[in-house]
Amino acid sequence: MTDAAASLDTDDPRAGRTALGHPLEELIACPSCDALYVAQMPPVGGRAVCDRCHTVLISPKRKAGMRIIALTVAVLILVVSAMFFPFLDIHRLGLGNSASILDAATAFETGPMALLGLATAAVIVVVPLVRMLLILYVLTPVVFDRPPARHARRAFRWSQELKPWSMAEIFAIGCAVALVKVADLAQIGFGPAFWMFSVLVVIVLFNDNYLCTWSVWKSLERPRE
Amino acid sequence: MVGMEVSGTSARVTAREAGLVACRACARVWPAETERCGRCGARLVSRDTASLQKVWAWWIAGLVCYIPANLYPMLVTETLVQSSSNTIVGGAVEIAHHGAYGIAAIILIASVLIPVGKFMAIAFLAISARRGSHVPPTRRQHVYEIVEFIGRWSMIDVFVVAILSALVQLSSVASITPGPAALTFALSVVFTMLSAQSFDSRLIWDRARKNRRDDTQ
Known part of the structure; x- marks a missing residue:
């Protein structure tokens, strides 16, 4: 490594590539700050962290x-x-009502509000579903030691780009807030879907923790047969 | 443990300085002229030069939507005795009058403090990326990560309105309908998310390196 450091002092802009003495596919650049490293798989359970x-x-x-x-x-x-x-379900003065996710998404029904309804449905149901399907499509062949599926790389990139727009867990927390807000207006109870979404929040957190994107990209480099 | 470093901590090399371009989607590096990542297909830019313009464009759009979000009612509540429409701040004040200071504080933090803080944080990052700053880049990177993390959570307000409007439909006894502010608030959140996503965080570090090099000369 000392050799590499020495030769990098030259002004040749290409010095990096030759100086590193590593083929490009063995390098990794930090997506946040562009620092360049030679990629080395840490032991299982370990982490390679950009030290900048x-x-x-x-x-x-x-x-x-x-x-x-x-x-x-x-x-x-x-x-x-x-x-x-x-x-959630609600009761007051003998009247009752219950709302499912679809009801919440269609609550904005008039004019421009309908757009908001569509957007709500998209981020709490459609985007999470699409993301999960894409991840399954990409990972299943890899895990069972098969060559990657057709367009698997594009599918995986999309699943990563959709990540910030997948808001199922935020919706679940929103339910808890809604509950507090109308607590004095009427009696409210949790329906089965609320508990399902609570479990979902925990699973989503675990899932993101397990997913090592670099490992997945490495495995997708295997050519299709 | 860190993967073996290319050249030691003192003279760290960026992909750009090594004549390479890094893919921000999959972290693979390519020769500088490459246009698309051969692994994941993402478009490659060594530094997104239009980044700051996009940041400001979305930032302004977000701010423009945030103003009516505070002026118009978010929720219209009709009960047997009264009909009331509340803006974000108005609703929090009313809850505080009922004595629930904790909940009022949560609403104010989630709908006022966080959005305003986000606007200020993004503006600070964009300005300091161009002009430099005394705030160390590590700190600014943290600010950026917090903004990216917290941005989506502002949608919680919109979801609360959606849930309440769907749920509280008890004919004449009590009903809640969404106000126009729900739409503009949602737009404001989406625009600020896009603004934060357009920011190329590598600019934080480039500027810091340049300053340090100027100092040593």
Whole structure:
């Protein structure tokens, strides 16, 4: 490594490539600060962290693929079934009502508000579902030691780009806030879908923790047959 | 443990300085002229030069939407005795009058403090990326990560309105309908999220390196 440092002092802009003495596919650049490293897989359970900005670069986990697939299937089942069960129910003066996720999304019904309804449905149901399906599509062949699926790389990139727009867990917390807000207006109870979404919040957190994107990208480099 | 470093802590090399361009989607590096990442297909830019313009464009759009979000009612509540429409701040004040200071504080923090703080944080990052700053880059990177993390959680207000409007429909006894502010608030959240996403965080570190190099000369 000392050799590499010495030769980098030259002004040749290309020095990096030759000086590193490593083919490009063995390098990793921190997406946050552009620091360049030679990628080395840390031991399973360990983490490779950018020592300039502390972004986690590589974090392989034991049996991560299988666990992610299991958790992703669980999320799929929870989101789909939570759509049809009531989320919260309300009672006052003998009158009652209950709302499911679909009711919440269609609550904005008039004019421009309908757009908001569509957007709500998208971020709490459609985007999480699409993301889970994409992850399953990408990871299943890899975990079972098959060549990557067709367009798997693009699918995985999309699943990562959709991540900030997947807001199922925020919706779950929103329910708790809504409950507090109308507590003095009427009696409110939790429906089955609320508990499903509570479980979902925990699973989503675990799932993101298991997913090491660098490991997945490495495994997708294997050519299709 | 850190992967073996290319050249030691003192003279760390960025992909750009090594004549390479890094893919921000999958962290792979390519020769500088490459246009698309051969691994994940993402578009490659060594530094997003239009980044700050996009940040400001979304930032202004977000701010423009945030103003009516505070002026118009978020929720219209009708009960047997009264009909009331509340703005974000108005609703919090009313809850405080009922004595629930804790909940009022939560609403104010989530709907006023966090959005305003986010506008200020993004503006600070964008200005300091161009002009430099005495705030160390590590600190600014933290600010950026917090803004990115917290941005989506502002949607909670919109979801609360959606849930309440769907749920509280007890004919004449009590009903809640969304006000126009729900739409503009949601737009404001989306625009600030896009503003934060457009920011190329590598600019924080470039500027810091340049300053340090100027100092040593």
